[in-house]
Amino acid sequence: MKLSSEQIKQKLKDAGLRVTPQRHAILEAVYTLGNHPSAEQVIDFIRVRYPGIATGTVYNVLDVMVESGLVKRVKTDKDAMRYDAIMNRHHHIYCAESDRIEDYFDEELDELLQAYFRKKKLQDFKIEDIILQIKGNFNDNSE
Amino acid sequence: MKLSSEQIKQKLKDAGLRVTPQRHAILEAVYTLGNHPSAEQVIDFIRVRYPGIATGTVYNVLDVMVESGLVKRVKTDKDAMRYDAIMNRHHHIYCAESDRIEDYFDEELDELLQAYFRKKKLQDFKIEDIILQIKGNFNDNSE
């Protein structure tokens, strides 16, 4: 998903963050890259236009954005952490072989789960979010 | 869960793996520690009785065990990978604040999900496993 410069700025402001060129570039990168980029992919993307950005800054900013709810961390079987800017409730379809992640939106399923856990409460736990990790294989895997 | 030495041995054999003292100790550690240990926790646990075990061996063996279906990788928001020896279908209740993971078994839910995805097929994807990550907060968090 591509956002306008103004939209990105507004998102940072809404999250209560100072608007800096670095933060702007990083949030833009996560949105533009779309498919759950790693910090490294974000850095590579940004350095094309903005070579000076420091590695540490990207990690810092991504952390800050996670804290502020602008992005989410996505961990896979692999080592590097990945980031997701889509904040609407969604799930992940994941193939370990290719390390590919696809978003899965399904409101019907979400309602089903919500209803289920409204009835069947968990002891001593306050649910904030439920994420399905759907594991398997893409049929069109290039292998 | 605590397993007898004989049970552990049998599990290794059933998985088609050679039975070595290291593998025995590692599988025992994952079972005994119970709560989704990281590789580091496994190493610390084993070194008390078996100081010589090499770091690389633990990582190797854990990978081999994942390949052979003896343990599963468990991913959290944090960097380090964690491992789970419970292979029955179950889900995870996770609190990012404390990094605590609890197992959640619920056959009724599993059937619900199975029925749901039997009807609503995903295009171009063969589902092998569905794991819920239930995120939130434990009420008794010591904080």
Add this chain to the structure above:
DNA sequence: TTCTTAGATAAGAATGATTCCTATATAAGA
């Protein structure tokens, strides 16, 4: 039982991802 060898391990170097440190720079409110 002993022999054989494919496969496993030790030890530690190497790598890759991430965090930390601190001097400098800057966003944004006064």
Add this chain to the structure above:
DNA sequence: TCTTATATAGGAATCATTCTTATCTAAGAA
């Protein structure tokens, strides 16, 4: 414009994990 709390650059440091190679051993064969 000034002020200052906050952010960034640059690079060292740390942490998790993988790799390399010499040595060792489990387990089937003789």
